[in-house]
Amino acid sequence: MKCTLFFMSFLLVKVLYCQDVKEIIYTYYSYYHYKTEMKLLYHDGISLFTFHKEKSTFKDENGWEFYNYDEYYQVLVDFAEGTVKVNRIEEKFPLTASWDLKDMQWEITEETKMINGYLAQKAITKSLDVTGLKDDMDAEKGYMGTPFYENAIAWFSPEIPVPSGPGFYQGLPGLIIELRYSNIKSVWFTLKQINDVPLQNKLTLDEPDGIAITRDQMFEPWTIDKKWLKQQKKLLKSGG
Template sequence: MKKYLLIFALLFTFGINAQNISGQAFYESKTTVDLDAMDGGREMTEEMKKMISQMMKSALEKTYILTFNKEESIYKEQEKLDATPMNPGLKMMMSSYSPGAQYKNLKTNQIVEENEFFGKQFLVTDSIKTLDWQITKESKTIGQYIAFKATAIKKVDPSDYSMARPKKKDEKENAEVKSDSTQSQDPMDNIEIPEEVEVTAWFTPQIPVSNGPGEFTGLPGLILELNVYRTTLLCSKIVMNPKESEKIEAPTKGKKVTREEYVKIVKEKTDELRDNFKNSGGNGRRGGGF
C-alpha cells in the first residue's frame, strides 16, 4: 500500500506542470543470443562462435532516442558509423524486419512507423495496443529517478523476426541432422516465433508521460527500462525540456498500409523466399520483387 501511495504522491507532485513537459530519452539495447541453439544440432567451432557474436553484437546493440511531450513522441535509432564487418545476408535479414521511425499520438491512440522490407518502403499505421499492465510493489533507482516495476503479457506480431527463436529438437532429430550434414534444409524450419512473451517495464512517475520506447505506453510515468524476451532497453540519459530538439511529426515515406496488410505482405514474401530456397536446392537464390 505504501508503494502505491508513493506513486500517487509523485504523480501529484510532478503532474502540476505536466502539460508543458517535453524531453528526450536515450535507450541502449542489449540482446542475448544462444549460439549453441542456433547451430541446429551441428557443432560450431569457438572461432566461428566468436565471429558470429561480433556480428550479432554490431547488429543488436543500438542506441535509440525517444523525443516526447505529453501527447506525442517520435522514436528513432541513433545513426552511427560501424566498421564491424557483417555477412550481407544476415545484415539484410536484420534490417528487413526492423522498424524505422515510430510516431505515437496518445491523444488519437495512433501509431505510425516506417519499415523497409527487402528494399521497399512501407508506412504502417495502427492503433496503439496498450498492455494489461500489473504494477508490482518492487522499485529501484535508475539514474536520478525512482522506478516502479510493471509486468504484462504481449501477443507477438507473426512478422516480427526479432522474436524468432530456435525450435527445440529432441535427441533423435539432432542425431539425424548430424548424420546427414549435407542435407539441404530451409533455415526457417529451424526457427519459430512465440505467440506471446512476458514484458517487464520499470517506469518513473517523476516524468508523468504515459510513454516509452517502441510501441509501449500505458503506465503512469515514462518507461526507463524494458525487458522483452531476450532484449533489454535501458535509458542511459534524459534531457528534460531541451531548448532544441527534433520536431515531433509522423513519418511520411513509404506505401501506406495497415498493420494487418503489412503482416500479410511479409508472410507472402517470406513464403516466396522459402519456396525459392527449396527449389534451388538450398543455394538461397533470392526471389523477385513485390
C-alpha cells in the same frame, strides 16, 4: 493596430519555437556485445521513437563471426488521439501500419526497484518485437519462425510524466526507463539521459508512408505474401 498584430504574431511564433521537447536517450544492448544509442522524443502529448541498428560483424572469443542485420523503424504515438503509427523497413520493403493505443494491455505489478536514480515499477505485456527462429524455410512464404521474445518487462517511473518508452511500448503512467524480455537476457534498453532541446518542428515520421499493412502483419511480417509485397512496392514507386 497593424504593428500590434505583428508584434503579437511575432511573440506567438517565438513562444512556439522556444518550447522544449524531451529528448530521451536509451542505451540499447543486443547480441554479441552490440551496443548503441536510441532516441525517444516527446512533446505536447506526442512521442516519436527511432530504432536504427546498423549492420555489423562481430567475433567471439573463439574467433567465430556473427552478423547483425540492419534494422530501422519509427513509432509515432499521439496520446490525445489514442493512435499509434509505425513506419518500418523490412527486407528493403517500406511498411506502414496504424492502430489504437488501447491495444497495448499492461499488467502493472507492485514490484519496484531503483534504476539510474529513479524509483521504477514493474509492468508486463506480450512482446511485440519482430523476431523468430528461421527453422522452417518456405520458398514462397519466406520463413515461418518460432518467436522467442515472450513477454516484455518494462520498468517505468511515475516521477517522469512521459507515458512512452523504447520500441513499441507505451501507455504506462510514467516513462519506461528500462525494458527487458522474459526469456532473452542479451537484449534490453536502459535510460541513459534526458535532455531538453528546442522544438524545431512538429514531431512526425521521417519517412513517407510505405505499403499499408495491418498491425498483426507489422509484428509477423513473415505472414505477408512476398509476391504481393513486390507488386505493392512497384505500385508505390510508380505512384499508383
